[in-house]
Amino acid sequence: MSRLGSGSQGGPVLVLGGTGEARRLAAELHAAGVPVLSSLAGRVSRPALPVGEVRIGGFGGPAGLADFLRTAAVVGVVDATHPFAARISASAAEAALLTGVPLVRLERPGWRGHPDAGRWTWVPDAAAALAAAPDAERPFLTTGRQSLAEYLPWSERAVLARVVDPPEVALPPRWTLLLARGPYEVAAERALISGHRADVLVTKDSGGALTAAKLTAAAELGVPVVVLERPAPPPGVALVPDVPAAARAVRRWLTQGSTRF
Ligand SMILES: NC(=O)c1ccc[n+]([C@@H]2O[C@H](COP(=O)([O-])OP(=O)(O)OC[C@H]3O[C@@H](n4cnc5c(N)ncnc54)[C@H](OP(=O)(O)O)[C@@H]3O)[C@@H](O)[C@H]2O)c1
Numbered sequence: 001m002s003r004l005g006s007g008s009q010g011g012p013v014l015v016l017g018g019t020g021e022a023r024r025l026a027a028e029l030h031a032a033g034v035p036v037l038s039s040l041a042g043r044v045s046r047p048a049l050p051v052g053e054v055r056i057g058g059f060g061g062p063a064g065l066a067d068f069l070r071t072a073a074v075v076g077v078v079d080a081t082h083p084f085a086a087r088i089s090a091s092a093a094e095a096a097l098l099t100g101v102p103l104v105r106l107e108r109p110g111w112r113g114h115p116d117a118g119r120w121t122w123v124p125d126a127a128a129a130l131a132a133a134p135d136a137e138r139p140f141l142t143t144g145r146q147s148l149a150e151y152l153p154w155s156e157r158a159v160l161a162r163v164v165d166p167p168e169v170a171l172p173p174r175w176t177l178l179l180a181r182g183p184y185e186v187a188a189e190r191a192l193i194s195g196h197r198a199d200v201l202v203t204k205d206s207g208g209a210l211t212a213a214k215l216t217a218a219a220e221l222g223v224p225v226v227v228l229e230r231p232a233p234p235p236g237v238a239l240v241p242d243v244p245a246a247a248r249a250v251r252r253w254l255t256q257g258s259t260r261f
Contacts, residue, residue, distance in 0.1 A: 011073030012037040013250050015080055016088055017050060020210065021106055022080035024243045026050035029250060037072065041088070044165045062094035069101045076253040078246050079237070080106040084144070084204060086231040093234035102253050104238045106246040110207040110230055116215060120225040122205075126150035132226045133200040140198035142214065143228060151202075160196045183210040189217035204228035 012035040015022050022038060029036040030052040038050040042057045059065035069077070079092040089105060096103035111117055121132045126143070130153055133139060138158045141151055145163040148171065155172035162178040171177055176196070193201070193214070201218045205227050218225050233239060240246050 011035070011075050012053065013253075014039060014069070014072070014074045014077045015050070016077065016092060017080055018043075018047075018085065019080055019082050019108075020048075020208075021108060021243055021246075022078075023048060023050040025078060025080055025106065025246050026052050028243060028247050032247075034250065034254065037074070041085075059091070059095075062091045062098065065091050065095035066098040069095055069099045074101055076102040076104075076250060078104055078106055078250065080246065083107050083110065083207060083230045089237075090234050093237050096237075102249075104240055104246060104249040105233055106240050106243070107233060108207045109241050110205040111212065111215065111227065112205070114212070114215060116219045116225070117227075119219070120227045122227050122229055124229050126228070129202050129226050129228060130154065133202065133224070136200040138197050138199050140193055140196060140201045140214075140223075142201070142203045142211070144204065147204075158196075160192075160198060184213040186213040186216045186220075189213045190220060193217050193221055193223055198223055200224050200226060202226045202228075205230050 013029060015026050015036055015038045017023065017026070017038045017040055026036050026038045027050065036052045038052060038054045040047055040054065040056045059068050077092055077096060079089050081088050092103055095101070123129045123132050126147060130151065136157065139154060139160070141159050141161045145165055145167045148161055148163070148167045149169045151159065152172065156174060159175045160178060161171065161175055162180055164179070164181050166179065167177070201214060201223055203214065203225065215225060238249070240249060
């Protein structure tokens with residue numbers, strides 16, 4: 001990206017983050033001389049921090065975010081949060097409508113196009129995931145720390161739960177907790193799945209390459225896969241699939257001087 005200087009109103013581009021894409025976008029904008037402010041929810045203990053200015057913590061819903069956009073004279077918002085972070089995405093959509101600040105949603109493509117996707121069981125929520133694997137005795141669960149409580153009906157099963165940060169709920173004695181952060185390799189995932197003797201993998205459609213190795217490993221081992229579908233993105237919000245496309249949207253805002261949604 002060429003150097004663009006500050007936005008039309010002198011305020012920053014707000015990047016709603018918590019993902020690798022958000023960090024890469026912040027780095028790209030920062031390197032191009034665009035004032036960028038990254039926002040993190042503050043959920044994890046040692047977040048990977050983006051370059052440039054960072055703020056941490058919720059805004060207080062759509063109205064709070066709208067106030068923030070006005071006060072900080074934000075020139076545009078890139079919602080680069082995780083595909084499953086539905087509340088902040090809805091909040092960003094509403095705040096953009098309230099303020100007229102332009103918004104784009106950077107959402108990496110999901111795994112629907114994965115070569116094995118047709119063999120997986122796709123489910124809308126945790127209850128359906130539980131129902132999809134009624135006989136599994138040794139599930140490998142990678143649906144995220146905040147979802148673990150929804151799988152407590154499996155408290156008598158030998159669940160291997162892998163999460164980045166320690167969960168807030170107490171886990172059943174039969175469960176094994178694995179704290180780990182990707183990226184993961186196929187060989188190590190194969191060893192983990194076969195070492196646990198997992199008989200189902202339950203995961204969510206995060207997309208991307210960093211955590212996809214488990215899908216290949218499960219296929220190689222003949223372990224069935226249950227995938228939680230993504231929440232729908234907020235209606236009316238422009239979607240881009242990657243960092244270069246998000247940077248192009250920012251460039252348009254800055255060169256056209258537009259602050260309309
Ligand atoms: N969900 C996942 O699987 C997942 C995986 C990897 C990373 N993450 C990252 O972790 C963060 C939280 O995810 P979540 O699923 O808990 O989100 P969420 O359910 O959509 O958001 C819950 C609340 O957290 C606050 N929040 C979320 N993201 C924020 C951000 N980037 N900056 C400021 N406030 C934020 C907002 O509070 P207010 O209403 O008070 O503004 C929001 O209403 C996100 O930034 C996301 O990118 C999530």
